[in-house]
Amino acid sequence: MEVLKYQTENDHLLIECRKGVMKIIPYTESIIRIRYTLEKQFGKKESLFVEPNTQQSIHFSVDENEDTIFFSTSKVRIQIKKHTAAFTYMDASGNILTKEPKQGGKTLVPTEVIKPVYDNNTEIEHTHNVDGARAKAAPAKRVVDRIAYHTKLEFEWSDDEALYGLGSHEEGVLNLRGTHQYLYQQNMKAVVPVLVSTKGYGIVVDSYSMMKFRDDLHGSYLWTDVDSEMDYYFMYGPEFDQIVKNYRYLTGKAPLLPKWSFGYVQSKERYKSQEELISIIKEYRERQIPLDLIVLDWRSWTGDLWGQKSFDPDRFPNPTAMMEEIHQLNAKLMVSIWPIMSNDGPNHIEMKQHGYLLGNQANYDAFNQEARNLYWKQTNEGLFSHGVDAWWCDCTEPFEADWNGEVKPEPEERLLINTNEAKQYLDPGYINAYSLLHSKGLYENQRQTTDRKRVVNLTRSSFAGQQKYSAITWSGDIAANWKTLRNQIADGLNMSVTGIPYWTLDIGAFFVANKEQWFWDGDYEDGCDDLGYRELYVRWLQYGAFLPVFRSHGTDTPREVWRFGEPGTIFYDTLVKYIKLRYRLLPYIYSVAGWVTHEDYTMMRPLAFDFRNDLNTYDVKDQYMFGPSFLVNPVTDPMYYDSGSVEMEGVPKKRSVYLPSSSEWYDFWTNQRLHGGQTIKAKADMETMPLYVRAGSIVPIGPDIQYTSEESIEPLEIRVYTGKDGSFLLYEDEGDNYNYEKGEFATIPIHWDDQNNRLTIEERQGSFSGMKTSIDVLVTVINGMEEEPGKGDQKKIKYTGEQKMVTFK
Structure with a gap:
């Protein structure tokens, strides 16, 4: 693809090739947009996810020699070969980040876009399966809507380079090198077209069609199914946090979730009445097990009016009073709502009358703003106006079609089944974007x-x-077995690395038993009565306590803590131990959440995020950092019981843990201090998920509380893990409104001077309504000589917002 000529415009470089035209546009010094078309001019389609007005006025230079064009900002340099238009991406110093094959890396292949046409005679087939209601329609005819392109963007990735991202899939792959991935939405696939490299860059593909990633015998590339042109962004970090910051600059910041959403969430399929919901909350309160949110799964509506957004008056006779009582119990309610409506309920009829339904006359058209507004009007009138606190938007990949049969279809077959079903009702160029618009x-x-x-x-x-x-x-x-638990860790990390900060799962898995359908693939017919499942559930909850959102859910068996034993039994006591630990860590967790919003931080971090120079971290897929301090190491193998309550013998109660180099580490449970750069066998009995704290960490720890807004007279503990200088920014606000957007929040910078054994709590910055004017603080310094946590050197102080220094001998 030879370059014929090029010209520099005010805000971009335009390159005319023998086949097509390219445009290189600097959005910032570190974010470069690249477009390629075979048409006479570039399209005017607005992006669905890039924020408006993100393109800054950036100085760039263009130079050339005999065979090369050089495009440069202060941070990024792109080298374009004149004979092939092959790109090489470099930093400002000329270090190669990545490159396209020498023959060029961009290909557009024309393809017909087929559009189904429906009319008033279209027959609709309504069905139900375990994944909810479905409606299928056969189009009256199909027409060619337009000519678009398959796009293919090729790279030559380095041998020592790891790639992460693309969303949360079900295979348990972390480092994507040497693999392939199909990017389309279905029940256990959540797509984000963002790829991040340990070489210090990221790629965002502005496409909403089905995509493919390959790094195998077929090549190394990103492929899209239906696009009017190739359109992508190259983001330079080089650190992962900087790449994520660039991504959020481009696509939008993450608002702060309410403080209560970081507490414990109790859910199951399903609570069926007003009385049952309230009784579960009361049981948690009586047992003094912390809880903040309970979830009402599907069929809150009347009878078979699937997707109706209102309460069944027989089972929820007074929803306003119900919400008032739930709130008086210091809890919140999340309700499941669906984008599909059927059986001519009031919501369904109203959508139909306005013409806001897709071709199956059941799913509302989330791409239509007026339809979205009506969807909210229905939600508000039926649920939100009564005081409902949160939404569970189920089935937002609304057209999957492979959840049936005894045998799981092959990956390529699943790809065709699901994408063809989606193309029946959505434009093929937009099938991945329904959830975004919803x-x-x-x-x-x-x-x-x-x-x-x-x-x-x-x-x-x-x-x-x-x-x-x-x-x-x-x-x-997901299904309840140890393999799924192992896989989920990598799946969540590949979601978080893309810049999507909040990811979670069903603690204990959704399907627990094993039934005829391929997806109902759990190992535990007796549910929570099976000691093997109890062990798995404990391990899953230990892991869940260190996820951004801490939520139990599933079918087949109850999920409340007391279903796994009573006080004094190892399962019950361990579950309570980790729920309480989650609440004690809320000052740390909510501060990190504040950083996510204000500083574009990432809470759940693959090891390469913080230890990019340690190549040993690149393929560690069952460990991660939770915020800046905690190295989390879930236990993903049984040690006590197999399914059927069969006791296991001779299984060591340990798991292998890699401690990244360039730091020392503390065992959270024992305070033992260990050198980084080594693999250890860590204690991992039922009560212990191996948990390590990085030297130099400052960890704020709160008192035992039963819900996130509970006030306590106990002091805030600030725990310092010595061995390195450290800092922490404690964040506070009102907890559940948007006043923080007006600057109504407070931060307290805290610093540890390791050489002088001095903790400095800086002057508080900012304020908000209800802020405490003084805080009792217990400073604990851990140096590795203690016998148990919290038993290091300690000093109590009263912090009143002015700078305070505490020095230890």
């Missing part, structure tokens, strides 16, 4: 309705930009 409608409309309650949306799909709509993605209807 989330947008809920967020924007709730924000217009009130600023007193932060938006919370738990949804099963994801896409680039969805973080700006307060969306939390969960990993779908």
